[in-house]
Amino acid sequence: MRATAIALVVTALLAGTAAAAVKPETAIRYRQGLYRSIAWNFTPLADMAKGKQPFDAREAEKRAARIAATSEQLLEGFPPGSDRGAETEAKAEIWRNFADFEAKMHDLSVQSNALLAAAKSGDEARFKAAFDPLKQACKACHDQYKAD
Amino acid sequence: MRATAIALVVTALLAGTAAAAVKPETAIRYRQGLYRSIAWNFTPLADMAKGKQPFDAREAEKRAARIAATSEQLLEGFPPGSDRGAETEAKAEIWRNFADFEAKMHDLSVQSNALLAAAKSGDEARFKAAFDPLKQACKACHDQYKAD
Numbered sequence: 001m002r003a004t005a006i007a008l009v010v011t012a013l014l015a016g017t018a019a020a021a022v023k024p025e026t027a028i029r030y031r032q033g034l035y036r037s038i039a040w041n042f043t044p045l046a047d048m049a050k051g052k053q054p055f056d057a058r059e060a061e062k063r064a065a066r067i068a069a070t071s072e073q074l075l076e077g078f079p080p081g082s083d084r085g086a087e088t089e090a091k092a093e094i095w096r097n098f099a100d101f102e103a104k105m106h107d108l109s110v111q112s113n114a115l116l117a118a119a120k121s122g123d124e125a126r127f128k129a130a131f132d133p134l135k136q137a138c139k140a141c142h143d144q145y146k147a148d
Numbered sequence: 149m150r151a152t153a154i155a156l157v158v159t160a161l162l163a164g165t166a167a168a169a170v171k172p173e174t175a176i177r178y179r180q181g182l183y184r185s186i187a188w189n190f191t192p193l194a195d196m197a198k199g200k201q202p203f204d205a206r207e208a209e210k211r212a213a214r215i216a217a218t219s220e221q222l223l224e225g226f227p228p229g230s231d232r233g234a235e236t237e238a239k240a241e242i243w244r245n246f247a248d249f250e251a252k253m254h255d256l257s258v259q260s261n262a263l264l265a266a267a268k269s270g271d272e273a274r275f276k277a278a279f280d281p282l283k284q285a286c287k288a289c290h291d292q293y294k295a296d
Contacts, residue, residue, distance in 0.1 A: 030188045033181025037221065040178045069217050073185065 024085025031077025032088075034070050041066045042138075045115070049131035060119035060127055067134075068112040075105050089147045104141040111137040172233025179225025180236075182218050189214045190286075193263070197279035208267035208275055215282075216260040223253050237295045252289040259285040 041063040047053035048060055078101070083092040094101045111134040118130035189211040195201035196208055226249070231240040242249045259282040266278035 026188070030184050033184035036178050036181035037185070037218075040174070040224075066217070066221060069214070070185075073214060076188075
């Protein structure tokens with residue numbers, strides 16, 4: 001039992017060390033990278049939603065799937081203390097309202113998955129209807145937590 | 149028929165315009181963001197493979213799945229002309245040997261999917277055996293196409 005207890009403490013310490021070893025700068029660059037990937041894939045979706053590019057269900061599905069998967073990775077990029085350490089547009093408010101920030105991130109995930117389902121259906125009208133809620137999910141978070 | 153032909157040409161031109169509208173700088177930042185995401189998820193996998201962190205099959209699966217999905221997005225980040233336009237470590241050789249570069253990217257995808265399958269099996273030895281081929285897939289491309 002004693003050995004098990006010691007092993008558990010050692011494991012916890014090692015896990016703590018691993019987490020502590022992530023520099024704020026690394027987290028900042030990581031999350032910025034994810035946002036770039038989201039923007040890259042968002043642009044053709046926006047063009048299809050606005051009719052600037054013909055609707056292509058397969059292409060829309062691919063792009064929406066990427067955004068949905070990437071959105072699941074974002075929160076990890078906002079560890080405590082990463083409001084500074086490299087140039088960042090993330091406001092310090094994020095860490096003061098983390099539950100709200102998490103809720104907004106969750107909405108991004110929900111809306112990108114809804115867009116993915118709409119794209120998979122192949123129904124252009126459904127796709128177009130699902131696009132605005134995703135855009136609003138992005139905007140809600142940017143308005144409050146992203147510096148201009 | 150004539151209308152269809154014209155529509156096809158217009159569609160092709162629009163698609164061309166959309167592709168041409170991507171600035172080299174945007175592509176460079178996009179691919180760098182993907183590499184950051186890969187590095188972020190690679191680190192805990194490396195720590196588990198080396199025994200610096202206890203093997204956790206679910207965690208390994210999550211990280212390997214992210215790398216596998218991200219690897220599928222990389223090639224898009226290397227359009228012709230994006231050897232310059234922002235600071236980049238990508239050598240111009242990439243575009244002179246694009247078929248080889250694509251083959252190396254394909255190997256990254258194959259090896260990250262193999263690591264994902266190994267993680268899913270929950271078998272630590274299998275996971276550890278699948279890690280080195282992924283590392284080698286990264287290295288093979290970096291050695292030839294990434295500036296120091």
